[in-house]
Amino acid sequence: MVEIGLKGKGHPYIPNSNPKIKQEMMREIGIKSIDELYSDIPEKYFLKKPLNLPEALSEFEVKRHVEALLSKNKTCEDMPVFLGAGCWPHYVPAVVKEIVQRSEFLTSYTPYQPEISQGMLQALFEYQSMICELTAMDVANCSMYDWASALGEAARMASRVTKRNEIFIPRIIHPERKATLQTYTEPADISIKEIAYNPETGQLDLDDLERKISDRTAAVYIENPSYLGFVEEHVDEIGSIAHKHGALFIVGVDPTSLGVFKPPGEYGADIVVGEAQPLGNSMNFGGPLLGIFACRDDLNLVRQMPGRIIGLTTTTDGGKHGFCMVLQTREQHIRREKATSNICSNEALCAVASAVYMALLGPQGLRELGETIMYRSNYAMRLLSRIEGVKAPVFKSLHFKEFTVNFDSAGLSVKEVNEKLLGMGIHGGKDISKEFPELGQTALYCVTEIHSKEDIGLLAKSLEKIVQKR
Amino acid sequence: MFRQARWDEPVIFNLGKAGRVGYTLPKVEEDVKGAVGDLNMLIPENLQRKDAPRLPELSEPEVIRHFIRLSEMNYGVDSGLYPLGSCTMKYNPKINEFLAGLPKLGMLHPYQNESTVQGVLEILYRLERWLAEITGTAEVCLQPSAGAHGEFLGVCIMRAYHRLKGESEKRKDVLIPDSAHGTNPASAAMAGFNVVVIPSDEEGCVDLEALKAAVSDRTAGLMLTNPNTLGIFEKNIEEIAKIVHEAGGLLYYDGANLNPILCKVRPGDMGFDIVHINIHKTFGTPHGGGGPGAGPVGVTEELAKFLPVPRIVFDGERYRLDYDRPYSIGKIRCFYGNVAVLLKAYAYILSLGREGLEEVAEVSVLNANYVMRKLREIEGLALPYNSEKPRKHECVFSAKPLKNKTGVSALNIAKRLLDYGLHAPTIYFPLIVEEALMIEPTETAEKEELDRFVEAMREICREAREKPEEVLMAPHNTAVRRLDEVRASHPQTMALSWRMYQKKLAAKKP
Numbered sequence: 015m016v017e018i019g020l021k022g023k024g025h026p027y028i029p030n031s032n033p034k035i036k037q038e039m040m041r042e043i044g045i046k047s048i049d050e051l052y053s054d055i056p057e058k059y060f061l062k063k064p065l066n067l068p069e070a071l072s073e074f075e076v077k078r079h080v081e082a083l084l085s086k087n088k089t090c091e092d093m094p095v096f097l098g099a100g101c102w103p104h105y106v107p108a109v110v111k112e113i114v115q116r117s118e119f120l121t122s123y124t125p126y127q128p129e130i131s132q133g134m135l136q137a138l139f140e141y142q143s144m145i146c147e148l149t150a151m152d153v154a155n156c157s158m159y160d161w162a163s164a165l166g167e168a169a170r171m172a173s174r175v176t177k178r179n180e181i182f183i184p185r186i187i188h189p190e191r192k193a194t195l196q197t198y199t200e201p202a203d204i205s206i207k208e209i210a211y212n213p214e215t216g217q218l219d220l221d222d223l224e225r226k227i228s229d230r231t232a233a234v235y236i237e238n239p240s241y242l243g244f245v246e247e248h249v250d251e252i253g254s255i256a257h258k259h260g261a262l263f264i265v266g267v268d269p270t271s272l273g274v275f276k277p278p279g280e281y282g283a284d285i286v287v288g289e290a291q292p293l294g295n296s297m298n299f300g301g302p303l304l305g306i307f308a309c310r311d312d313l314n315l316v317r318q319m320p321g322r323i324i325g326l327t328t329t330t331d332g333g334k335h336g337f338c339m340v341l342q343t344r345e346q347h348i349r350r351e352k353a354t355s356n357i358c359s360n361e362a363l364c365a366v367a368s369a370v371y372m373a374l375l376g377p378q379g380l381r382e383l384g385e386t387i388m389y390r391s392n393y394a395m396r397l398l399s400r401i402e403g404v405k406a407p408v409f410k411s412l413h414f415k416e417f418t419v420n421f422d423s424a425g426l427s428v429k430e431v432n433e434k435l436l437g438m439g440i441h442g443g444k445d446i447s448k449e450f451p452e453l454g455q456t457a458l459y460c461v462t463e464i465h466s467k468e469d470i471g472l473l474a475k476s477l478e479k480i481v482q483k484r
Numbered sequence: 485m486f487r488q489a490r491w492d493e494p495v496i497f498n499l500g501k502a503g504r505v506g507y508t509l510p511k512v513e514e515d516v517k518g519a520v521g522d523l524n525m526l527i528p529e530n531l532q533r534k535d536a537p538r539l540p541e542l543s544e545p546e547v548i549r550h551f552i553r554l555s556e557m558n559y560g561v562d563s564g565l566y567p568l569g570s571c572t573m574k575y576n577p578k579i580n581e582f583l584a585g586l587p588k589l590g591m592l593h594p595y596q597n598e599s600t601v602q603g604v605l606e607i608l609y610r611l612e613r614w615l616a617e618i619t620g621t622a623e624v625c626l627q628p629s630a631g632a633h634g635e636f637l638g639v640c641i642m643r644a645y646h647r648l649k650g651e652s653e654k655r656k657d658v659l660i661p662d663s664a665h666g667t668n669p670a671s672a673a674m675a676g677f678n679v680v681v682i683p684s685d686e687e688g689c690v691d692l693e694a695l696k697a698a699v700s701d702r703t704a705g706l707m708l709t710n711p712n713t714l715g716i717f718e719k720n721i722e723e724i725a726k727i728v729h730e731a732g733g734l735l736y737y738d739g740a741n742l743n744p745i746l747c748k749v750r751p752g753d754m755g756f757d758i759v760h761i762n763i764h765k766t767f768g769t770p771h772g773g774g775g776p777g778a779g780p781v782g783v784t785e786e787l788a789k790f791l792p793v794p795r796i797v798f799d800g801e802r803y804r805l806d807y808d809r810p811y812s813i814g815k816i817r818c819f820y821g822n823v824a825v826l827l828k829a830y831a832y833i834l835s836l837g838r839e840g841l842e843e844v845a846e847v848s849v850l851n852a853n854y855v856m857r858k859l860r861e862i863e864g865l866a867l868p869y870n871s872e873k874p875r876k877h878e879c880v881f882s883a884k885p886l887k888n889k890t891g892v893s894a895l896n897i898a899k900r901l902l903d904y905g906l907h908a909p910t911i912y913f914p915l916i917v918e919e920a921l922m923i924e925p926t927e928t929a930e931k932e933e934l935d936r937f938v939e940a941m942r943e944i945c946r947e948a949r950e951k952p953e954e955v956l957m958a959p960h961n962t963a964v965r966r967l968d969e970v971r972a973s974h975p976q977t978m979a980l981s982w983r984m985y986q987k988k989l990a991a992k993k994p
Contacts, residue, residue, distance in 0.1 A: 131558055
């Protein structure tokens, strides 16, 4: 055991904890005890007894302890897991992990001194640029915390730009995303209104939107693919309706779909938000995630954009290109209470991971990724829908990656099905029967490129057994 | 002499060749394809992507080399001293990185059945307890993704508290000292509050008379950093807390500067009701060039009911996620927080233990005062506010005397420091110090490195007097020379993405 403090040899992370060095430094600055440096703190606040915290462990002990705790988890490497709903299982290439572990990236801070931080700045500029190519937008910031907080900030931005205070969202949206949106918009007096969906197809009800939209509407928001996995088909019409009423059109995306589907910039989106965790970031039990935020090249929009943006510039002598943070006059450290957002730390390293991922895949790889996900998920849907008593999907629409599975005809609850599946070593879909009671006993399943034909076959067989045994 | 790598590294869009790929996907079985059919028949015409995204086409080695070259043009804590004030850029232990990278965490889905995630829930639950103990609060929520995100949660809780008391219409003011971090006013405004700025007194602390004059039945709360951004402990904290509480307001603790008081004194004991912690500062997790961070929030017993759902609960046998909290403010993001970052903090606390954490505080303060004493002897630098007072984790100097005499500003000093292979301090902050240089060495800097920093500062001040051009034109040894930041933000020349650059500027190039 390493002894801590003046008594011992000092701690490995604290070079000057060595008692001799400490003494020498104290002598040089003319103090006899460290306590003198704390003499301005009123006596009454000092802890009277030591805190109830663990004793220090050696590195080996820490490793053994944490590994033992983590071994209690069962991951999607231990069993097939068919969960998505805002955090998705994808493979992270070894190259991505290698780059983000480079200590020059990993251990640096926000690039306040651009001359010595060009690596991070260029990597973030490249991330922004690749997100723009993927979404067909002009400007992207260098990250938000996650899709939900990006949506919250997008709604506030739309309200600032249009000076209106009403946002339309589809009834079918991730409940946690909606809850986050509420937290972000409520203090700004922005009201959120839901648009109904077609019960057959799940598609946004355009008549309902037409009926409700007005000159108070700041933005219409849709998700594509939707939370329940179907693809929104009337994107052009929705955008037109929004624009006709002077509202902004905000689109939320899963970027893994954009190799095969038309990007939001090509159907009139003003702001694009989304989740880039699937592009090179592990799930990590739900975080860190990587919020996408992009908009059109319109100064009225760009000047209201939250978060940090990196731009390309030249050296002052004009000789070389270089990168730095731009439009900082929007930011909290300059504008204080008038800032466009309070964001300081964001998810920069996750953005670098995504840049590396997109660079590895390229246009061809992204198309293949989208196709692979579509083949596998649609195959799973077809296989499951053949089981008597199981309906997959609930909605007659095109699906990507995720789809709904209903057990009403089998007379089983999702809870029962999931418990039985777990007993068979499979993790089933997310129970959405409480989120959307009108859909009955329905679960949301997710199939990506990591789910093999065998995994899917096993799921189908197991569900068949469960339904038959009933 | 320091020399940073200086590659003429093209933007990635100018690399590679058409047709190259850097990654292979699992092959889709023919019968899977057959069962699904032609995707082009499945996807309606109006939804198909017609033009492939214009991403670069690179092989694996090309990708690696590009990003490795970029990394070589970047400076991190592992490269050397990073005395960025109030950012607490300390060494990030490697074992933590290893543990957070294990697939047993990485491959875990947040919606998995509780029985399959007991290990990670135990880690998060214990971390909450430890952080509550360290901050002197009743309950801690790990969800905020960054310090400012924690602030936003904190002021949302403030709002919810006053609403429940039926006073939210009235209590619209949040008081914030003029020395505060910029995130404080931004967060308060985001939560719908008016910001009332409280001036500092001649000692660099909250002006008590001004505070008394500002509080009223409109006061929702006060946001305070203690030690403050000058590195000075607000010794009148007892009176401050009394003034705010008697007015019916809540006291918010900005934890950016928690490092120097770890295991010494606790915000909760000083009367703070809401406390945020910057995991990526105090608990030694890497900052990743701007994130991910984590900004847990601790609150008093009375405020715990407002925390976001779910709460992690333990019944003596099993850990559960509890969503049944009727007073909760709801959600500030999806899922439970930046768990991979939080796991590193867990390992960090275990590695140091109670005594080690106290040692962190003491040595960070010793290092800051050591640097402060040495820099005071340098001609051209002044230490504003009570110069006899010990500083805590950081000290703020003013380069105004040097600027007046030589024209060399705090910015020039910062740029010249880069030439010496040292990261610059925070500059021009706090706003109440002219030509501010805010220096925080942290406990992980060795004495020799501190001496090297002091010597570099002495040398730069000498250069400013003897050959100012050298300093005014700095940096010379970094990957690029001084950048045109005005051009970067000017509407005519602004290029925020490669496609924007191509549309606007590339065509105009001679």
